[in-house]
Amino acid sequence: MKQKKILLDENEMPTQWYNVMPDIPNGIDPPLDPETKQPMGPEKLAAVFPMGLLEQEMSDKSWIDIPEEVQEIYHIWRPTPLVRAYALEAALGTKAKIYYKNEGVSPSGSHKTNSSVAQAYYNKREGVKRLSTETGAGQWGSALAFATHKFGLECKVYMVRVSFDQKPYRKIMMNTFGADIVASPSPDTAFGRKILEDMPGTAGSLGIAISEALEDAATRDDTKYALGSVLNHVILHQSIIGLESKKQMAKIGAYPDVVIGCCGGGSNYAGMMTPFLTDKLEGKKIRFVGVEPASCPTLTRGVYAYDYGDVARQTPLLYMYTLGHDFIPPGIHAGGLRYHGMSPIVSALVREKLIEPISVHQLECFEAGRLFAQTEGIIPAPETCHAIRAAIIEATRDLNDPQTILFNFSGHGLLDLSSYEKYYAGELHNYDYPAEAIAAATKNLPKI
């Protein structure tokens, strides 16, 4: 009988993270201070991040040890399975071999826990008592709630009001892990109170929630801030996805022709593909395809420039693909992909034409997700449906091409089933952002 799952034992889990920074051709540009527009050193960022993470953010070492305490918690769900999607292949009638790395088996149901555990560890080590963060769809908030509880830290999550109301199960999961959750805008911060006064009844936004979480961390001595994607240290932690995948494929003598992942802030995809990058730089034939929603086309239609990470313009300026910090994407249900910017690392790899970005529409993604559930038995998160859709495009372009496709199954969709319900009811639509709107949004970029 054909083997579906390629498993690793706990003692086969990598014990170092891979840092892609030294291997990026032409490097990435440094973050700038939003006030002075000069390169920003760790001192100023130390108000909101612990030094252990800032060292990783700036590190030029290729390999960084995973602390034993982090490894031990990783072992709750890691190594994650690599799975050959035989049933999906059969349904497509393709000769392509499709593999997926199942990051949905984590406590919070996605790859986010790979970084939340590491971030909680380094904060704990430096005496931090409490972490603040924002969450959109709820994946990152859940992951940080789990991790902070493991290290005995308090956790405050500012959850975008619209998600807070639409995804009550995410909130209950965070409560289960002991976190304190509030709908954002909230009465708990000066910024939140101001917004509530100016815009009563607002649905909130990630930009507002980031501002609240940052204010929380900046105004309390016991608290630091945690971010779930975009930054270099987050991508470092996520590299375990690709490192394990490589080991698993080697175990069965396989190697991918193409590596696929969905891109919101960029961390799940970079975590999957960066460990394969040096092979490509050394001449190996391998393609990297990053998938984003057509309704938030940062990599395919954005500009490459310095921009703010948030709407309120409080964060450092990052050099990245961006639709402009004013850009508000339409309410598609893949909340994790609704970000105006993109990780500087992923942006630089797109600039170097090492990653091919593509965009796909919402309806074809849900259709792909349903087919995946029916064949492979796991209901994917709406974000993950984008990666599945791209894998299907690759596998069906030429049904006789026996190429090897690897994609990151970033998370399950059990807490997103209300989005599927809307899809089945025909309430969802595709959305193409008009060119003028993108031109208008990217006109307001900061002058450097």
Add this chain to the structure above:
Amino acid sequence: MKQKKILLDENEMPTQWYNVMPDIPNGIDPPLDPETKQPMGPEKLAAVFPMGLLEQEMSDKSWIDIPEEVQEIYHIWRPTPLVRAYALEAALGTKAKIYYKNEGVSPSGSHKTNSSVAQAYYNKREGVKRLSTETGAGQWGSALAFATHKFGLECKVYMVRVSFDQKPYRKIMMNTFGADIVASPSPDTAFGRKILEDMPGTAGSLGIAISEALEDAATRDDTKYALGSVLNHVILHQSIIGLESKKQMAKIGAYPDVVIGCCGGGSNYAGMMTPFLTDKLEGKKIRFVGVEPASCPTLTRGVYAYDYGDVARQTPLLYMYTLGHDFIPPGIHAGGLRYHGMSPIVSALVREKLIEPISVHQLECFEAGRLFAQTEGIIPAPETCHAIRAAIIEATRDLNDPQTILFNFSGHGLLDLSSYEKYYAGELHNYDYPAEAIAAATKNLPKI
């Protein structure tokens, strides 16, 4: 670093189910025809079940081959992990070694898929085109929806109205797998229409839903009926849980002192414990503890007698522990444990004092479930919380007793989070059934 997960490769998965029937001391009494009160042969049952399953229901063979087609689908999620709960042990401060078998990794999130895949296979083999079933909490309906889709069968699920309204995500999961779901009582059957007329606005009950599903199967040539617990063939299919567990414990040189599981209809627990039974019969020191809710105390306070399997008195009479087919337990949230009867196999093992039944209260179960989530990273189904609570009782009776505890983690609770929310909000209460009420319910048993 201590190994948490004991994994088996797919080629280590057992290829035969274990049938406990020939090993039960003094056997079990046969089902009776509800009209004649005489033992019921397969002919009459063949109207609603395929012969392949009826042969298993009556089989006296100890081992039955798992068809290759079933094994192949099992491989989607099986073998399931056996996990040493180090973090839970540490939180309890116990020297006991706690292991759990994680059946929550299946496509529907529970052990139910072990039987649904087998049932769909045997129906398909005999040319059945469509299956009807009922579901309470939704676990069984989801499992059958997945399995029927895999074999290209249609599936109709009658879902108890109160669950249909309270657990919308279960319904969406079943839709994802392509099943047709209707709230019961429904306008789709004569019995449903009658109930809707007599009791407009009723919340429904499992008894009504069973009657509708049976009517559906009896009145359509292309349709048979499927049951998710209680019967011998269901317990046969679930034996893979215990068989794998035994293999996994042997791999690390361990053997349980006590094997624990929650009991609703009895199938998850019997599936776990029966493969260990012959060891006990041969003199090995091992205890079996079956856990039920104090609010539906079938094994601990019921009577051992012939009774109907449903409220409408349509099913064969089964010899089992029962609270009376009229018994309606209070609305605790572990919907899967709210059954008035119990599998005849589990009942006979309790009669023989081979299984020790215990009952636990709802609030202590949710408390145990939350502790499990915080330590082991998986939110358990409310039913599974009962097994966890019993494991904690065993592990903390004497903190210095280094005994080995094994329990079946029957399912995750990601689609039951609204029950946790009620628990956190203090809206749940314990419930002890008064003696008079039990006496009254068990007074109406059929005269044989």
